[in-house]
Amino acid sequence: MRPPLQRYRNILDFALSSLLRRKGRNLALLSVYALVVFVIASLVFFVQALKHEARELLVQAPDMVVQRLVAGRHDPMPLAQAEAIRAIRGVAEVQPRLWGYYYDPVYGGNLTVMATEDADLAPDAIWIGAGVARTMRVKESDMVPLRGYDGQSTLFSIQKVLAESSELVSADLVLMAPKDVRALFHFPENLATDLAVQAGNPRELPTIAAKIVELYPDSRPILKAELLRTYEAVFDWRGGLMVVVLASAVLSFIIFAWDKATGLSAEERKEIGVLKSLGWESADVLLLKFWEGTVISVTAYLSGVLLAYAHVFFFSASLFEHALKGWSVLFPRYRLVPALDGYQLTVLFFLTVLPYTAATLVPSWRAATVDPDAAMRS
Amino acid sequence: MRKSTLCLAVTGALAALFLAMLAHARAEARAGTARRQPSLELVRRLGLTDLCLFTEARYTRHPAMADRHAAFQDHPMALDHFPSGSLLAPPAFPSPHAPPPPAIPKHP
Numbered sequence: 001m002r003p004p005l006q007r008y009r010n011i012l013d014f015a016l017s018s019l020l021r022r023k024g025r026n027l028a029l030l031s032v033y034a035l036v037v038f039v040i041a042s043l044v045f046f047v048q049a050l051k052h053e054a055r056e057l058l059v060q061a062p063d064m065v066v067q068r069l070v071a072g073r074h075d076p077m078p079l080a081q082a083e084a085i086r087a088i089r090g091v092a093e094v095q096p097r098l099w100g101y102y103y104d105p106v107y108g109g110n111l112t113v114m115a116t117e118d119a120d121l122a123p124d125a126i127w128i129g130a131g132v133a134r135t136m137r138v139k140e141s142d143m144v145p146l147r148g149y150d151g152q153s154t155l156f157s158i159q160k161v162l163a164e165s166s167e168l169v170s171a172d173l174v175l176m177a178p179k180d181v182r183a184l185f186h187f188p189e190n191l192a193t194d195l196a197v198q199a200g201n202p203r204e205l206p207t208i209a210a211k212i213v214e215l216y217p218d219s220r221p222i223l224k225a226e227l228l229r230t231y232e233a234v235f236d237w238r239g240g241l242m243v244v245v246l247a248s249a250v251l252s253f254i255i256f257a258w259d260k261a262t263g264l265s266a267e268e269r270k271e272i273g274v275l276k277s278l279g280w281e282s283a284d285v286l287l288l289k290f291w292e293g294t295v296i297s298v299t300a301y302l303s304g305v306l307l308a309y310a311h312v313f314f315f316s317a318s319l320f321e322h323a324l325k326g327w328s329v330l331f332p333r334y335r336l337v338p339a340l341d342g343y344q345l346t347v348l349f350f351l352t353v354l355p356y357t358a359a360t361l362v363p364s365w366r367a368a369t370v371d372p373d374a375a376m377r378s
Numbered sequence: 379m380r381k382s383t384l385c386l387a388v389t390g391a392l393a394a395l396f397l398a399m400l401a402h403a404r405a406e407a408r409a410g411t412a413r414r415q416p417s418l419e420l421v422r423r424l425g426l427t428d429l430c431l432f433t434e435a436r437y438t439r440h441p442a443m444a445d446r447h448a449a450f451q452d453h454p455m456a457l458d459h460f461p462s463g464s465l466l467a468p469p470a471f472p473s474p475h476a477p478p479p480p481a482i483p484k485h486p
Contacts, residue, residue: 012385053429057417057421057429061425062425101439110433110435112430112439114424167430168417169417169426170420173420295389299388302393309403313403324432326432327434328433332430335413337407337409337413338407340400340403
Protein backbone atom coordinates (compact mmCIF):
# COMPACT_ATOMS: atom_id res chain seq x y z
CA MET A 1 0.00 0.00 0.00
CA ARG A 2 1.28 3.53 -0.82
CA PRO A 3 2.75 5.31 2.24
CA PRO A 4 0.22 8.24 2.35
CA LEU A 5 -2.71 5.80 2.26
CA GLN A 6 -1.00 3.67 4.86
CA ARG A 7 -0.69 6.78 7.06
CA TYR A 8 -4.41 7.50 6.73
CA ARG A 9 -5.26 3.89 7.57
CA ASN A 10 -3.02 3.96 10.62
CA ILE A 11 -4.71 7.13 11.84
CA LEU A 12 -8.13 5.59 11.11
CA ASP A 13 -7.12 2.52 13.11
CA PHE A 14 -6.08 4.75 15.98
CA ALA A 15 -9.31 6.76 15.70
CA LEU A 16 -11.38 3.56 15.86
CA SER A 17 -9.44 2.34 18.89
CA SER A 18 -10.03 5.72 20.50
CA LEU A 19 -13.78 5.47 19.77
CA LEU A 20 -13.91 1.92 21.11
CA ARG A 21 -12.21 2.99 24.35
CA ARG A 22 -15.35 5.05 25.05
CA LYS A 23 -17.67 2.44 23.56
CA GLY A 24 -20.81 3.15 25.59
CA ARG A 25 -20.69 6.91 25.11
CA ASN A 26 -19.99 6.69 21.39
CA LEU A 27 -22.64 4.03 20.76
CA ALA A 28 -25.20 6.24 22.52
CA LEU A 29 -24.01 9.18 20.42
CA LEU A 30 -24.31 7.16 17.21
CA SER A 31 -27.83 5.99 18.14
CA VAL A 32 -29.10 9.50 18.94
CA TYR A 33 -27.49 10.90 15.81
CA ALA A 34 -28.96 8.15 13.60
CA LEU A 35 -32.36 8.67 15.26
CA VAL A 36 -32.32 12.41 14.47
CA VAL A 37 -31.42 11.69 10.83
CA PHE A 38 -34.09 8.95 10.72
CA VAL A 39 -36.86 11.27 11.95
CA ILE A 40 -35.95 14.13 9.61
CA ALA A 41 -35.41 11.82 6.61
CA SER A 42 -38.69 9.94 7.29
CA LEU A 43 -40.59 13.19 7.29
CA VAL A 44 -38.88 14.49 4.16
CA PHE A 45 -39.49 11.21 2.29
CA PHE A 46 -43.11 11.03 3.42
CA VAL A 47 -43.99 14.61 2.56
CA GLN A 48 -42.17 14.50 -0.77
CA ALA A 49 -43.94 11.27 -1.75
CA LEU A 50 -47.38 12.68 -0.84
CA LYS A 51 -46.73 15.93 -2.70
CA HIS A 52 -45.55 14.01 -5.74
CA GLU A 53 -48.61 11.75 -5.60
CA ALA A 54 -50.94 14.77 -5.36
CA ARG A 55 -49.26 16.36 -8.40
CA GLU A 56 -49.46 13.13 -10.41
CA LEU A 57 -53.07 12.29 -9.52
CA LEU A 58 -54.64 15.74 -9.70
CA VAL A 59 -53.42 16.15 -13.26
CA GLN A 60 -56.70 14.48 -14.23
CA ALA A 61 -58.81 16.70 -11.94
CA PRO A 62 -61.27 19.13 -13.57
CA ASP A 63 -59.71 22.32 -14.95
CA MET A 64 -62.03 24.30 -12.71
CA VAL A 65 -64.70 23.60 -10.09
CA VAL A 66 -67.41 26.21 -9.69
CA GLN A 67 -69.14 26.41 -6.32
CA ARG A 68 -71.96 28.64 -5.20
CA LEU A 69 -71.63 30.50 -1.92
CA VAL A 70 -74.59 31.49 0.22
CA ALA A 71 -73.79 33.49 3.38
CA GLY A 72 -70.17 32.46 2.99
CA ARG A 73 -70.97 28.73 2.91
CA HIS A 74 -70.85 26.28 0.06
CA ASP A 75 -74.39 25.79 -1.29
CA PRO A 76 -75.91 23.60 -4.06
CA MET A 77 -75.66 25.02 -7.55
CA PRO A 78 -78.69 25.47 -9.86
CA LEU A 79 -78.29 23.30 -12.96
CA ALA A 80 -79.49 26.25 -15.11
CA GLN A 81 -76.16 27.92 -14.34
CA ALA A 82 -74.35 25.00 -15.96
CA GLU A 83 -76.02 25.84 -19.26
CA ALA A 84 -75.03 29.50 -19.01
CA ILE A 85 -71.42 28.59 -18.14
CA ARG A 86 -71.30 26.11 -21.03
CA ALA A 87 -72.16 28.99 -23.36
CA ILE A 88 -69.04 30.98 -22.33
CA ARG A 89 -66.49 30.99 -25.12
CA GLY A 90 -63.56 28.67 -24.34
CA VAL A 91 -65.55 26.27 -22.13
CA ALA A 92 -65.31 22.76 -23.56
CA GLU A 93 -67.48 20.87 -21.08
CA VAL A 94 -69.48 21.45 -17.91
CA GLN A 95 -70.21 18.43 -15.76
CA PRO A 96 -72.52 18.90 -12.76
CA ARG A 97 -71.11 16.95 -9.79
CA LEU A 98 -73.50 15.50 -7.26
CA TRP A 99 -71.82 14.55 -4.01
CA GLY A 100 -72.02 14.97 -0.28
CA TYR A 101 -70.98 13.55 3.08
CA TYR A 102 -72.64 10.71 4.92
CA TYR A 103 -71.94 10.08 8.58
CA ASP A 104 -72.26 6.43 9.41
CA PRO A 105 -73.72 6.30 12.94
CA VAL A 106 -72.79 2.64 13.44
CA TYR A 107 -69.06 2.88 12.67
CA GLY A 108 -68.69 6.61 13.30
CA GLY A 109 -66.97 7.15 9.97
CA ASN A 110 -67.53 9.94 7.45
CA LEU A 111 -68.11 8.73 3.90
CA THR A 112 -68.11 10.71 0.68
CA VAL A 113 -71.19 9.78 -1.33
CA MET A 114 -70.92 10.60 -5.01
CA ALA A 115 -73.14 10.11 -8.03
CA THR A 116 -71.83 8.32 -11.09
CA GLU A 117 -73.58 7.67 -14.37
CA ASP A 118 -71.38 4.69 -15.15
CA ALA A 119 -73.37 2.27 -17.31
CA ASP A 120 -71.90 -0.72 -15.42
CA LEU A 121 -73.53 0.33 -12.15
CA ALA A 122 -76.58 -1.87 -11.53
CA PRO A 123 -79.85 -0.37 -10.21
CA ASP A 124 -79.97 -0.05 -6.40
CA ALA A 125 -76.32 -1.04 -6.24
CA ILE A 126 -73.30 0.87 -5.01
CA TRP A 127 -69.55 0.78 -5.51
CA ILE A 128 -67.53 1.41 -2.39
CA GLY A 129 -63.92 2.28 -1.65
CA ALA A 130 -61.68 -0.33 -0.03
CA GLY A 131 -61.53 1.80 3.15
CA VAL A 132 -65.34 1.71 3.48
CA ALA A 133 -65.37 -2.07 2.96
CA ARG A 134 -62.70 -2.49 5.63
CA THR A 135 -64.40 -0.20 8.15
CA MET A 136 -67.88 -1.67 7.63
CA ARG A 137 -66.48 -5.21 7.32
CA VAL A 138 -68.41 -5.85 4.11
CA LYS A 139 -67.53 -7.33 0.73
CA GLU A 140 -68.93 -7.53 -2.77
CA SER A 141 -72.60 -8.65 -3.02
CA ASP A 142 -73.25 -7.84 0.68
CA MET A 143 -76.12 -5.48 1.53
CA VAL A 144 -75.51 -2.15 3.26
CA PRO A 145 -78.23 -0.01 4.89
CA LEU A 146 -77.81 3.76 4.48
CA ARG A 147 -79.95 6.09 6.54
CA GLY A 148 -81.75 8.69 4.45
CA TYR A 149 -82.69 12.30 5.26
CA ASP A 150 -85.99 11.12 6.75
CA GLY A 151 -84.41 8.55 9.03
CA GLN A 152 -85.51 5.65 6.86
CA SER A 153 -82.81 3.16 5.92
CA THR A 154 -82.39 2.02 2.33
CA LEU A 155 -80.60 -1.22 1.48
CA PHE A 156 -77.98 -1.11 -1.26
CA SER A 157 -76.11 -4.07 -2.62
CA ILE A 158 -72.38 -3.73 -3.00
CA GLN A 159 -71.65 -4.42 -6.65
CA LYS A 160 -67.98 -3.60 -6.55
CA VAL A 161 -65.22 -2.68 -4.11
CA LEU A 162 -62.88 -0.21 -5.78
CA ALA A 163 -59.27 -1.27 -6.27
CA GLU A 164 -57.08 -1.07 -3.16
CA SER A 165 -54.39 0.60 -5.25
CA SER A 166 -56.73 3.60 -5.65
CA GLU A 167 -57.28 4.12 -1.89
CA LEU A 168 -55.44 7.42 -1.88
CA VAL A 169 -58.38 8.94 -3.75
CA SER A 170 -61.21 6.48 -3.14
CA ALA A 171 -60.90 4.97 0.37
CA ASP A 172 -64.07 6.68 1.67
CA LEU A 173 -66.07 6.82 -1.57
CA VAL A 174 -69.56 5.41 -2.00
CA LEU A 175 -70.62 5.66 -5.64
CA MET A 176 -74.28 5.36 -6.54
CA ALA A 177 -76.73 6.38 -9.28
CA PRO A 178 -77.73 10.09 -9.31
CA LYS A 179 -81.34 9.21 -8.46
CA ASP A 180 -80.19 7.30 -5.38
CA VAL A 181 -78.06 10.23 -4.19
CA ARG A 182 -81.01 12.59 -4.64
CA ALA A 183 -83.33 10.19 -2.80
CA LEU A 184 -80.85 9.63 0.05
CA PHE A 185 -80.18 13.33 0.72
CA HIS A 186 -83.51 14.71 -0.57
CA PHE A 187 -81.48 16.66 -3.08
CA PRO A 188 -83.71 18.72 -5.45
CA GLU A 189 -83.66 17.70 -9.12
CA ASN A 190 -82.61 21.10 -10.38
CA LEU A 191 -79.50 21.39 -8.20
CA ALA A 192 -76.00 19.92 -8.21
CA THR A 193 -73.26 20.14 -5.56
CA ASP A 194 -70.91 21.99 -7.87
CA LEU A 195 -69.83 22.13 -11.51
CA ALA A 196 -66.69 20.64 -13.03
CA VAL A 197 -65.60 22.78 -15.95
CA GLN A 198 -63.13 21.77 -18.67
CA ALA A 199 -61.60 24.47 -20.83
CA GLY A 200 -60.49 23.98 -24.43
CA ASN A 201 -57.32 25.92 -23.72
CA PRO A 202 -56.12 25.91 -20.08
CA ARG A 203 -54.51 29.32 -20.60
CA GLU A 204 -58.00 30.78 -20.93
CA LEU A 205 -59.03 29.56 -17.46
CA PRO A 206 -58.47 32.86 -15.59
CA THR A 207 -60.56 34.67 -18.22
CA ILE A 208 -63.30 32.03 -18.04
CA ALA A 209 -63.24 32.25 -14.21
CA ALA A 210 -63.57 36.04 -14.40
CA LYS A 211 -66.53 35.73 -16.78
CA ILE A 212 -68.22 33.22 -14.45
CA VAL A 213 -67.78 35.56 -11.46
CA GLU A 214 -69.15 38.43 -13.54
CA LEU A 215 -72.12 36.31 -14.60
CA TYR A 216 -72.73 34.87 -11.12
CA PRO A 217 -71.14 37.05 -8.42
CA ASP A 218 -72.08 34.49 -5.73
CA SER A 219 -70.02 31.78 -7.42
CA ARG A 220 -66.51 30.73 -6.48
CA PRO A 221 -64.37 29.20 -9.23
CA ILE A 222 -61.48 27.04 -7.99
CA LEU A 223 -58.84 26.45 -10.65
CA LYS A 224 -56.83 23.23 -10.96
CA ALA A 225 -53.68 25.23 -10.21
CA GLU A 226 -55.27 26.19 -6.89
CA LEU A 227 -56.02 22.54 -6.07
CA LEU A 228 -52.37 21.72 -6.64
CA ARG A 229 -51.26 24.76 -4.65
CA THR A 230 -53.45 23.66 -1.74
CA TYR A 231 -51.54 20.37 -1.53
CA GLU A 232 -48.21 22.10 -1.92
CA ALA A 233 -49.21 24.35 1.02
CA VAL A 234 -50.56 21.47 3.14
CA PHE A 235 -47.23 19.64 2.93
CA ASP A 236 -45.06 22.70 2.82
CA TRP A 237 -42.14 22.95 5.26
CA ARG A 238 -44.23 25.48 7.15
CA GLY A 239 -46.91 22.80 7.60
CA GLY A 240 -47.78 21.81 11.14
CA LEU A 241 -46.41 18.28 10.88
CA MET A 242 -43.15 19.47 9.36
CA VAL A 243 -42.66 22.29 11.85
CA VAL A 244 -43.41 20.20 14.93
CA VAL A 245 -41.19 17.26 14.00
CA LEU A 246 -38.42 19.28 12.38
CA ALA A 247 -38.26 21.77 15.22
CA SER A 248 -37.85 19.08 17.88
CA ALA A 249 -35.38 17.08 15.77
CA VAL A 250 -33.27 20.10 14.84
CA LEU A 251 -33.34 21.43 18.40
CA SER A 252 -32.18 18.10 19.81
CA PHE A 253 -29.45 17.99 17.20
CA ILE A 254 -28.31 21.54 18.00
CA ILE A 255 -28.10 20.71 21.73
CA PHE A 256 -26.20 17.57 20.89
CA ALA A 257 -23.75 19.33 18.52
CA TRP A 258 -23.35 22.22 21.00
CA ASP A 259 -22.42 19.75 23.71
CA LYS A 260 -19.68 18.38 21.45
CA ALA A 261 -18.50 21.79 20.31
CA THR A 262 -18.16 23.33 23.76
CA GLY A 263 -15.08 21.29 24.55
CA LEU A 264 -13.30 18.04 25.06
CA SER A 265 -13.23 15.99 28.23
CA ALA A 266 -10.12 16.19 30.41
CA GLU A 267 -9.27 12.66 29.33
CA GLU A 268 -9.39 13.61 25.65
CA ARG A 269 -7.28 16.71 26.24
CA LYS A 270 -4.71 14.60 28.07
CA GLU A 271 -4.71 12.10 25.19
CA ILE A 272 -3.97 14.92 22.72
CA GLY A 273 -1.13 16.13 24.97
CA VAL A 274 0.40 12.64 25.07
CA LEU A 275 0.14 12.32 21.29
CA LYS A 276 1.79 15.70 20.77
CA SER A 277 4.59 14.87 23.20
CA LEU A 278 5.16 11.63 21.26
CA GLY A 279 5.78 13.70 18.13
CA TRP A 280 2.33 13.98 16.51
CA GLU A 281 1.80 17.15 14.53
CA SER A 282 -1.30 19.30 15.10
CA ALA A 283 -2.42 18.26 11.60
CA ASP A 284 -2.22 14.59 12.61
CA VAL A 285 -4.34 15.26 15.70
CA LEU A 286 -6.90 17.09 13.57
CA LEU A 287 -6.90 14.22 11.07
CA LEU A 288 -7.51 11.81 13.95
CA LYS A 289 -10.46 13.85 15.21
CA PHE A 290 -11.73 14.26 11.62
CA TRP A 291 -11.77 10.48 11.23
CA GLU A 292 -13.55 10.05 14.56
CA GLY A 293 -16.22 12.59 13.52
CA THR A 294 -16.53 11.19 10.02
CA VAL A 295 -16.93 7.58 11.13
CA ILE A 296 -19.76 8.53 13.49
CA SER A 297 -21.53 11.05 11.26
CA VAL A 298 -21.35 9.09 7.98
CA THR A 299 -22.49 5.89 9.70
CA ALA A 300 -25.34 7.78 11.40
CA TYR A 301 -26.36 9.51 8.16
CA LEU A 302 -26.34 6.34 6.04
CA SER A 303 -28.12 4.19 8.62
CA GLY A 304 -30.64 6.95 9.46
CA VAL A 305 -31.55 7.50 5.80
CA LEU A 306 -31.78 3.76 5.07
CA LEU A 307 -34.00 3.15 8.09
CA ALA A 308 -36.18 6.13 7.11
CA TYR A 309 -36.60 4.76 3.58
CA ALA A 310 -37.65 1.36 4.93
CA HIS A 311 -40.00 3.02 7.44
CA VAL A 312 -41.81 5.17 4.86
CA PHE A 313 -41.87 2.93 1.81
CA PHE A 314 -41.90 -0.62 3.26
CA PHE A 315 -43.81 -0.01 6.50
CA SER A 316 -46.09 2.81 5.22
CA ALA A 317 -44.69 5.38 7.70
CA SER A 318 -46.28 3.45 10.59
CA LEU A 319 -44.71 5.74 13.23
CA PHE A 320 -46.59 8.72 11.77
CA GLU A 321 -49.83 6.75 11.46
CA HIS A 322 -51.36 7.87 14.74
CA ALA A 323 -50.57 11.52 14.08
CA LEU A 324 -52.11 11.29 10.61
CA LYS A 325 -55.19 9.35 11.66
CA GLY A 326 -56.22 12.07 14.07
CA TRP A 327 -59.86 11.43 14.83
CA SER A 328 -60.56 9.66 11.57
CA VAL A 329 -62.32 6.34 11.88
CA LEU A 330 -61.86 5.56 8.23
CA PHE A 331 -58.22 5.73 7.29
CA PRO A 332 -56.84 4.94 3.83
CA ARG A 333 -54.09 2.37 3.46
CA TYR A 334 -51.72 3.34 0.73
CA ARG A 335 -48.30 2.37 -0.43
CA LEU A 336 -46.39 5.48 -1.29
CA VAL A 337 -44.27 5.64 -4.40
CA PRO A 338 -40.78 6.93 -3.56
CA ALA A 339 -40.03 10.39 -4.91
CA LEU A 340 -36.46 10.82 -3.74
CA ASP A 341 -34.98 14.21 -4.30
CA GLY A 342 -31.19 14.37 -4.69
CA TYR A 343 -31.26 17.97 -3.54
CA GLN A 344 -32.93 17.08 -0.24
CA LEU A 345 -30.64 14.12 0.41
CA THR A 346 -27.68 16.42 -0.18
CA VAL A 347 -29.09 19.15 2.07
CA LEU A 348 -29.73 16.55 4.78
CA PHE A 349 -26.13 15.36 4.41
CA PHE A 350 -24.70 18.85 4.72
CA LEU A 351 -27.04 19.74 7.59
CA THR A 352 -26.11 16.71 9.66
CA VAL A 353 -22.64 15.45 8.71
CA LEU A 354 -20.79 18.75 8.23
CA PRO A 355 -21.88 20.55 11.45
CA TYR A 356 -21.03 17.49 13.51
CA THR A 357 -17.62 17.02 11.91
CA ALA A 358 -16.90 20.74 12.30
CA ALA A 359 -18.10 20.59 15.91
CA THR A 360 -15.56 17.86 16.69
CA LEU A 361 -12.72 19.63 14.87
CA VAL A 362 -12.93 23.06 16.53
CA PRO A 363 -12.26 22.01 20.19
CA SER A 364 -9.63 19.52 18.99
CA TRP A 365 -7.83 22.26 17.09
CA ARG A 366 -7.82 24.40 20.23
CA ALA A 367 -6.45 21.52 22.30
CA ALA A 368 -3.90 20.57 19.63
CA THR A 369 -2.38 24.03 19.48
CA VAL A 370 -1.60 24.31 23.21
CA ASP A 371 1.66 23.16 24.75
CA PRO A 372 1.66 19.33 25.28
CA ASP A 373 2.93 19.74 28.83
CA ALA A 374 0.09 22.12 29.70
CA ALA A 375 -2.43 19.81 27.96
CA MET A 376 -1.26 16.79 30.00
CA ARG A 377 -1.25 18.74 33.29
CA SER A 378 -4.78 20.13 32.66
CA MET B 379 -8.36 -8.15 10.85
CA ARG B 380 -7.47 -4.47 11.13
CA LYS B 381 -10.16 -2.27 12.63
CA SER B 382 -9.94 0.07 9.66
CA THR B 383 -10.66 -2.82 7.25
CA LEU B 384 -13.79 -3.71 9.19
CA CYS B 385 -14.87 -0.05 9.36
CA LEU B 386 -14.33 0.48 5.62
CA ALA B 387 -16.24 -2.74 4.90
CA VAL B 388 -19.22 -1.60 7.03
CA THR B 389 -19.20 1.89 5.47
CA GLY B 390 -18.90 0.32 2.00
CA ALA B 391 -21.85 -1.97 2.74
CA LEU B 392 -23.94 0.98 3.96
CA ALA B 393 -22.96 3.01 0.86
CA ALA B 394 -23.91 0.02 -1.35
CA LEU B 395 -27.29 -0.17 0.41
CA PHE B 396 -27.71 3.58 -0.12
CA LEU B 397 -27.09 3.14 -3.86
CA ALA B 398 -29.49 0.17 -3.86
CA MET B 399 -32.07 2.43 -2.19
CA LEU B 400 -31.70 5.00 -4.98
CA ALA B 401 -32.04 2.24 -7.61
CA HIS B 402 -35.09 0.82 -5.82
CA ALA B 403 -36.70 4.27 -5.65
CA ARG B 404 -36.18 4.73 -9.39
CA ALA B 405 -37.64 1.30 -10.19
CA GLU B 406 -40.59 1.89 -7.85
CA ALA B 407 -41.26 5.27 -9.43
CA ARG B 408 -41.49 3.56 -12.84
CA ALA B 409 -43.79 0.85 -11.44
CA GLY B 410 -45.79 3.55 -9.65
CA THR B 411 -46.94 4.98 -12.96
CA ALA B 412 -48.75 1.72 -13.70
CA ARG B 413 -50.00 1.36 -10.11
CA ARG B 414 -51.47 4.87 -10.25
CA GLN B 415 -53.69 4.11 -13.26
CA PRO B 416 -56.84 3.02 -11.33
CA SER B 417 -56.64 6.22 -9.25
CA LEU B 418 -56.06 8.40 -12.30
CA GLU B 419 -59.02 6.78 -14.04
CA LEU B 420 -61.28 7.51 -11.02
CA VAL B 421 -60.04 11.11 -10.77
CA ARG B 422 -60.74 11.65 -14.47
CA ARG B 423 -64.09 9.87 -14.56
CA LEU B 424 -65.55 11.33 -11.36
CA GLY B 425 -63.78 14.70 -11.48
CA LEU B 426 -62.22 14.15 -8.04
CA THR B 427 -60.40 17.13 -6.57
CA ASP B 428 -58.73 15.90 -3.38
CA LEU B 429 -56.68 13.10 -1.89
CA CYS B 430 -58.38 10.99 0.75
CA LEU B 431 -55.93 11.56 3.62
CA PHE B 432 -57.96 12.81 6.59
CA THR B 433 -61.63 11.85 6.70
CA GLU B 434 -62.71 13.34 10.02
CA ALA B 435 -64.10 16.66 8.79
CA ARG B 436 -65.15 18.04 5.43
CA TYR B 437 -62.42 20.65 5.37
CA THR B 438 -59.75 18.04 6.02
CA ARG B 439 -61.23 15.53 3.57
CA HIS B 440 -61.51 18.15 0.80
CA PRO B 441 -59.12 20.97 1.74
CA ALA B 442 -59.25 22.37 -1.79
CA MET B 443 -63.07 22.53 -1.72
CA ALA B 444 -63.54 23.69 1.88
CA ASP B 445 -65.61 26.79 2.34
CA ARG B 446 -63.92 30.03 3.26
CA HIS B 447 -64.87 29.83 6.91
CA ALA B 448 -63.29 26.46 7.53
CA ALA B 449 -60.38 26.28 9.98
CA PHE B 450 -57.19 27.95 8.74
CA GLN B 451 -58.96 29.32 5.68
CA ASP B 452 -58.74 32.90 6.87
CA HIS B 453 -55.79 33.32 9.20
CA PRO B 454 -53.21 31.06 10.81
CA MET B 455 -54.49 31.53 14.36
CA ALA B 456 -57.98 30.21 13.53
CA LEU B 457 -57.28 27.02 15.47
CA ASP B 458 -59.70 24.15 15.45
CA HIS B 459 -60.09 21.23 17.79
CA PHE B 460 -59.39 18.37 15.38
CA PRO B 461 -55.90 16.89 15.73
CA SER B 462 -55.35 17.13 11.96
CA GLY B 463 -55.82 20.89 12.29
CA SER B 464 -52.32 20.82 13.73
CA LEU B 465 -51.07 18.96 10.68
CA LEU B 466 -52.57 21.11 7.96
CA ALA B 467 -50.74 24.29 7.12
CA PRO B 468 -52.55 27.60 6.97
CA PRO B 469 -53.27 28.57 3.37
CA ALA B 470 -50.90 30.78 1.43
CA PHE B 471 -51.47 34.52 1.47
CA PRO B 472 -53.06 35.85 -0.60
CA SER B 473 -55.43 32.93 -0.28
CA PRO B 474 -55.45 30.51 -3.22
CA HIS B 475 -59.23 30.92 -3.08
CA ALA B 476 -59.07 34.65 -3.66
CA PRO B 477 -61.40 35.55 -6.52
CA PRO B 478 -59.61 35.87 -9.87
CA PRO B 479 -58.96 39.35 -11.20
CA PRO B 480 -62.16 40.75 -12.71
CA ALA B 481 -60.52 42.60 -15.61
CA ILE B 482 -61.92 41.20 -18.85
CA PRO B 483 -60.69 42.75 -22.07
CA LYS B 484 -63.73 43.60 -24.14
CA HIS B 485 -63.67 43.19 -27.91
CA PRO B 486 -64.24 46.50 -29.69
